Amino acid sequence: MNSGFADTEYQPRSPRVLIAEDEVLLRLMVADALRENGFQVFEAANLVEALAVLKTTSDIEVVISDMHMQNKHDGMTLAHFLRQNHPDIPVLLASAHAPPPASEGGPFNEFFLKPYRPEQFVEWIERHIGRTGSQSR
Numbered sequence: 001m002n003s004g005f006a007d008t009e010y011q012p013r014s015p016r017v018l019i020a021e022d023e024v025l026l027r028l029m030v031a032d033a034l035r036e037n038g039f040q041v042f043e044a045a046n047l048v049e050a051l052a053v054l055k056t057t058s059d060i061e062v063v064i065s066d067m068h069m070q071n072k073h074d075g076m077t078l079a080h081f082l083r084q085n086h087p088d089i090p091v092l093l094a095s096a097h098a099p100p101p102a103s104e105g106g107p108f109n110e111f112f113l114k115p116y117r118p119e120q121f122v123e124w125i126e127r128h129i130g131r132t133g134s135q136s137r
Contacts, residue, residue, distance in 0.1 A: 014040040015129055016057070020050035020065040020078060021094075026114075030064065033118030039125070046070060050078055060089060062125050067095035067111075076100065079107035090128055092121065 017039050021027035024045070031041045042057055044050035046069050054060060063082060065075030079091045091107065093100075096114040100106070110124060 014038050015061045015125070016040045016042065016059050017125065018042045018044065018050060018053050018057075018060050018063045020044040020047065020063065020069065020075065022046055022066060022069040026066075030118045030121060033122055034125075037122045037126075039122075047074070047078055051081070054082075054086070060086075061129055062090050062092065064092045064094065064121055067093045067100070068097065076107065083107040090125075092124065 015038075017034055019027055019030055019034075019041060021030065021043075022045050027043055027045070031043055034041050042053045042060070044053055050063070050065065054063075063078065065078050067075040069075065075091075075093045075095075079093060082089050082091050090109040092110045092112060093108045094112040094114055094116060099111040099113065100108075109128070112120060
């Protein structure tokens with residue numbers, strides 16, 4: 001009996017992640033790892049591009065940002081912007097330099113020291129948005 005619904009299997013929407021990283025190869029490596037695990041990835045090379053993505057794209061669920069990007073616009077500035085305007089979006093900062101001092105209520109949720117494995121982001125995001133297990137294709 002046909003219920004009137006299409007015979008396609010329901011596919012949940014892919015979680016949306018924004019990566020703000022000025023090192024092109026590193027950004028591509030992380031983006032590829034996330035895409036391979038079923039995430040929809042938006043890329044930005046700097047703060048201005050990241051803000052444009054946030055303005056034009058709805059439902060970003062996680063932001064990953066380099067802490068020190070070019071032109072004095074850094075991930076900490078992006079993290080502060082997100083805390084003020086999108087407080088529910090988790091922010092992950094990464095840097096080759098020592099992490100910023102931990103403080104209660106800071107603008108970011110997690111800090112990754114470079115070099116890191118892109119899979120670390122996948123694991124952290126899956127734990128914090130309620131996904132379990134890899135969605136690899």
